[in-house]
Amino acid sequence: MALRFEVLGRFNRARAAQLTLPHFVCQTPLFMPVGTQGTIKGLTTDQLEDIGCQIILGNTYHLALRPTSELIDELSGLHKFMNWPRALLTDSGGFQMVSLLHLADITEEGVTFQSPVDGKPMLLTPEESIQIQNRIGADIIMALDDVVKTTITGPRIEEAMYRTLRWIDRCVAAHKRPAEQNLFGIVQGGLDPILRDICVRGLVERNLPGYAIGGLSGGEDKNSFWRVVAQCTGALPEDKPRYVMGVGYPLDIVVCSALGADMYDCVYPTRTARFGTALVPEGVLKLKHKAMAEDIRPIDPTCSCMVCKKYSRAYMHCLVTKDAMGSQLLSYHNLHYIMKLSRDLHSSILHGNFPEYVCKFLQKMFPEGDVPKWVCNAMEVAGVDISSCCSFNLKQGKKTQESREDY
């Protein structure tokens, strides 16, 4: 085990912790921006440090294709290659294959896929995934899991869950650098509480450095989503980090943190920047919108980032979706926003004012008091009283939830 996880403060299930990794001492809850190919949207590593990034995620599948894990290894690992002094996490590569390649086929041996280079069939086994990740050298590496879409039901879910458990042993056995890299197991089991329970218990038995909750954020309804998170965080050990994969909406981060999750990753903040959408306390701001051309305010008047200090919405309006600089600056703001949110969650838990912080957050996002029902339910389970920012007489949680974009 190459990490230390110390819970510094709690509010019911929510925790503020210090996660000490080989390359960085992190504060949780934390968000990991996705640097697929060893970089994030034109931002320099100095800028990423300025924004407060603690861990960057690299995609094993992409890195294995180019520049190849052998080359990264030869050049002393990904940290050195991209000159990132802080922590890194790599995924197993399995999810990318299943989501990007039509011809991926999963068998007991591993994931068979068609090579995007020469079209030949290739096989990614749990052993190979770990070997590649050992070469890349991230602080946290992920076990190869059998990924199924959350929308799929039936025996395939069960098969995938048991296979994930069988594969974790192969991953552990193949892991050559346990003193420098932390192998996280991934809880699968779809939306079925019984399967999730079996998977959690199976993984906990293996006493891994950390655990991820996988198979979510794939289009399942929000009620199922938070219930799975709540169930898993409730059953995972207190003294290990918990990582909800693919979560990146600010609201989801707040809810999952209330339920006791610690880590998140998502392409959302940078991807949405490319389309001209800014993350703001009120939700999102579409900078492409015509009205922005006449708006002299900063993107978020309460934001202290370089972009908000310098630029008006009107100027950003003319840059976004057209110029490289537009997505660069907006990615900077969006990541700054999410990093600030994580820091605020950490300090509010630490200072005992977590519910007040959550209420303030929800009030800004839902000024009418129309907090979605699923959020209210999740917060009830989390033991966070948000009644002060909900107007229950509205009774239209469903409608308002749908009318809000990105939720």
Add this chain to the structure above:
Amino acid sequence: MDVAVTNIIRPRNAVICPSKTLRICCGAMRYCLKSSSHGGGARAGTLLLGGGGGVSAVEVETPSLLLSTRKGLPHFVSPDMLPSLPSPDSRLLHLSPFHFLEAVSSSMISKLGGLHQMLGLQDYGFVALPRDSIQCLPSYDGTNKTGASFETPCGRCLIKPKEYVEMISSMRPNIWVTLADEVPAWVSDKRNRKSVDRTLRWMDECISLNMAGGDIFGAIVGGSNVLERQRCAEEVAKRNLSGYWIGGFGLGESIGERPRLLKAVCECLPVEKPRLICGLGLPEEILQGVDAGIDLFDSTYIYHITIGGFALTFPLDTSKSGVSSHNLAEKGSDFTKINLRSTAYRKDTAPIVEDCECYTCSNHTKAYINHLLNVHEMLAQTLLEIHNTYHFLGFFRTIREAIKGGYFKQFHQDFVNRRRDHLCNGDV
């Protein structure tokens, strides 16, 4: 070798229009010639752009480069990274007002407080001129007597002097260039003559309309015709302007005929005022321009090589002969630059230039940039634009030292020779 003489000209307020109160934020520009060669030619000086109204004064040594921008910002280097470039060398920015045609209205720019405020670049000097040589180019066949036609990001636009001055006055650049009818080298004498006539007429219109403040540079055109070049320059020199912009280059003329044309123009211009040129970019073209007496260069060279995946590597120290040219040729070099897309750099863990102190070379390897180019990641352009700008500004510094040291002619000749030798060796 030329003997340099130090010729200090008293700084003069460059008065543009009688009513100075019309100036909005920028004080008067001052140019001070520090050293020049006998009989004209290469010269070194300082250019001071006055501050005021929340904008800082900027003082740069010339010959100097204007950094190419898109909507007022460098193409890939965000404003928080700009201070890593040499200063004050990097503080002159080129600006094309037409970049804002598609999105921000002049009244909005005005409301935001002008360019400096809108871009958060209060410590920088902006030089506005129509052409950006990337997306905004003169389309001479659409030009008529009422205004100049340009290809712009929102299609072809006809811009009249009045509209142009209105745009300028909302933006408040430190310096701006009068509207010109630029024509390529191959047009008829008649069309070329017409372009000079129009450019002069529009210049007077611009001057009389001037509500913009800032300092005006008069546009000089005339294509490849020495007599027309002289006629235009002499006429422009008669006006009370802060400096001169030489247009019509980089539009199909041959490199060989340039020195004659540049010399003809510069000889007509008063020595105490700065000269800006557009359309020269290659290192040897810069040297050609400096040799003719040009002070300021508006160049898209850095942009183009950056987009192409190239990094500048030529030695800046005149005493160094550079790496063995045979080796460099193998790695896709042409003496001045290397192509980082080349597989030769796949495992190269050295910085682009070993002793370069730019952000890119201090932090990243050629192998990493090669990877970023391979996977089409924007950081490649960011890192390359930083290094290339840094390096090119270093080239300008070396040029200034050579002029001040009195060995510019030798420096120029050595550069050209080494380049030629290298290309010959590379052919083997």
